[in-house]
Amino acid sequence: MTVAVLGSGPVGQTAALLLARRGVPVVLVDEHERRDPVGSKAICHQRDTLDVWASLGAGCLAEEGLTWTTARTFHRDRELFSYRLPGAGSALPPFVNLSQARVEEVLDELIARQPLIDVRRGHRVTGLTQPGCVEVRCETRDGPRRIEADYAIACTGARGDAVRRGVGEQLAGVSFDDLFLICDIRADLAGWAAERRFYFDPPWNPGRQVLIHPCPGSRFRIDWQVPEDYDLAAEETGGALDRRIRAIIGDRPYEVAWRSVYRFHTRLVRRMRAGRVLLAGDCAHLVAPFGARGLNSGVADAENAAWKLACVLRGEAGDGLLDSYHAERHAAAVENAEVTTATMDFLVPQDDKQRRHRAEVLARAAHDPAAHPEVDSGRLAEPFWYTGSPLTTPDPDRPFAGRPPRGTLPPPGPGILLPDVTVAGRRLREQARQGFLLLTTPGVVAPAGVRSAEIPVGGALGARPGEAWLVRPDAYVAAVLRNPPELAPALQRALSLRK
Structure with a gap:
């Protein structure tokens, strides 16, 4: 096979x-x-x-990658706001750039x-x-x-x-009309290695956006939104690419390690x-x-x-x-x-209504912190929750409330990725990825032949006395059970053997 x-x-x-x-x-x-x-x-x-x-x-x-800790957002020639990322709360960083x-x-x-x-x-x-x-x-x-x-x-x-x-x-x-120029540069930019910078409509790229990400080894990734007819070869030959980069980093040495032009879809x-x-x-x-x-x-x-x-x-x-x-x-x-469509509609408005909304939000964000969450420069990747999957056994006591606020995760339960927690010196996700796993609370006995591990009541899972949690091989919770006879149908459902 x-x-x-x-x-x-x-x-x-x-x-x-x-x-x-x-x-x-x-x-x-x-x-x-x-x-x-x-x-x-x-x-x-x-x-x-x-x-x-x-x-x-x-x-x-995870060890080699770089994790920036501060996100700074600018509009034209002023900084609108910045925020620091919360602690990892895990053995792994929230993300790395590599x-x-x-x-x-x-x-x-x-x-x-x-x-x-x-x-x-x-x-x-x-x-x-x-x-x-x-x-x-x-x-x-x-x-x-x-x-x-x-x-x-x-x-x-x-x-x-x-x-x-x-x-x-x-x-x-759909495909977007505007292109994006991407350059990897090597440069000594003191103070920039731990922060991501996003510029809306800067004077040196009027009407469009620029994003700067730090990478290991004093490298920086710069993304410019550019017009549909942008010509990279002409910019390189005429010196405009050098001027474009120096508008950001100033008069200091740098080296272009890679550059490319993309259209987003x-x-x-x-x-x-x-x-x-x-x-x-x-x-x-x-x-x-x-x-x-x-x-x-x-x-x-x-x-x-x-x-x-x-x-x-x-x-x-x-x-x-x-x-x-x-x-x-x-x-x-x-x-x-x-x-991502919502993000692109904010970055590249498609009609007058979207353009007015963007202008109003950016103007308000300069003085009203309540507007900061409305400034959409991208919602970082997060797991998808299989709460509506045919493999998931619903739990009426743990209803899914929908997509949580940016930067947060839903409470653990059926269809949710198991939190990255350690119990008795072992990460639960490591145990789950060896095959189906039954997590039991104290006093609950797993059926013979079922791979299991005991978890405390409460804790990061919020497990209740008498519960057992069935976890899939990809570390998603398939079911929360309250008595042993529920295990067989929940496991059959998680393997699509039972509708």
């Missing part, structure tokens, strides 16, 4: 490693002969993404040590069919190749048209499961990067797909469990699209 993972960016790498850790052989296919180590690309990695990577042996990514190239390097090292992963580089996917299995057609420098697998996870990114055509899907949605496929193929990451959904919901959401796709495929291939669940991949992760993609 083999799974083909198509594309070996961070999402594909994560999917391959998660499958192999669960004993599933993987063929990891990528069109590039070698990595391109240049450029920051995706840089902001959220705590729960770092947690997944740490579970695979890549805890160094180049995608470094993430790929570390994950590649883990893949090289994993005998269940067969890496096929230089294989460009040209199509696929599903005649009782998945047949992937590839072009290589030695000619066409065909790969067969029982299932496939497609992580081929925004340009994965061949895969999407093969399953009858396309990325439907909001696009989704209709189905993230098509037969034996699961679409993940940018192959399934594209959103604007403000809030870092692209790669982080893709890693969540990979974990969701991996544990479900492993259960199906081991005979612990039927093929119908894979329908819940679409149900859960497509809902997450829709929410990410809603959040």
Whole structure:
């Protein structure tokens, strides 16, 4: 039983490693002969993404990355407000800034040590069919190749048209007219290494925005919103790019390490499961990067797909469990699209009403702290909550109140990611990721043969006397139970064996 993972960016790498850790052989296919180590690309990695990577042996990514502590927001030539990020409250930072190239390097090292992963580089996917299995057609420098697998996870990114055509899907949605220029620079900017700066309509980029993120090694990532007809080559040749950078950093030495121009999109496929193929990451959904919901959401796709495929291939669940991949992760993609669309509507107003709203909010924010939460420069990535999932057993005593305020998490309960807490010297998430786990309160005895751990009453979970919490292999709570007979139907529901 083999799974083909198509594309070996961070999402594909994560999917391959998660499958192999669960004993599933993987063929990891990528069109590039070698990595391109240049450029920051995706840089902001959220705590729960770092947690997944740490579970695979890549805890160094959290240690190497840089976490800024202060967010500063400017409008034109004045600072509107700043705020300090709260403490982590976890073994991991809330997020780190670290180049995608470094993430790929570390994950590649883990893949090289994993005998269940067969890496096929230089294989460009040209199509696929599903005649009782998945047949992937590839072009290589030695000619066409065909790969067969029982299932496939497609992580081929925004340009994965061949895969999407093969399953009858396309990325439907909108693209924004304005472009964004991205530069990585090396410079000594004293005092900037621990803060993120966001500028609305600065004098040196009138009518548009600029975002500055610090990265390790005295590097800074600068994003400028630029017109649709922007010409990077002309700016470099004429010296305008140098003037653009110096308008921000002043007259000091710097080096451009990488630069690129992007157009942002909001696009989704209709189905993230098509037969034996699961679409993940940018192959399934594209959103604007403000809030870092692209790669982080893709890693969540990979974990969701991996544990479900492993259960199906081991005979612990039927093929119908894979329908819940679409149900859960497509809902997450829709929410990410809603959040980032609201941000882009504030950054790039689409009509007079939006322009008036933005102008009013920015003007009010200069003197009224109550307006600060309305200034939308991006809501940082957060987990999606599977409270409405067909795998989740609802608890009427713990109703879900909807998306919580920015920077906060909902109370623990069914459909919520387990808090990152330590009990008896072990992190609960580490135990959960070994398979289904039953957390019991004192005095509750787990049924024979069920992997369990005891948790205190109250605490970070808010567990009540006599309760047992069923946790999925991705550390999401599947059910809160009050007597042993409830376990069997809750577990059956979490494996899609019971409707």
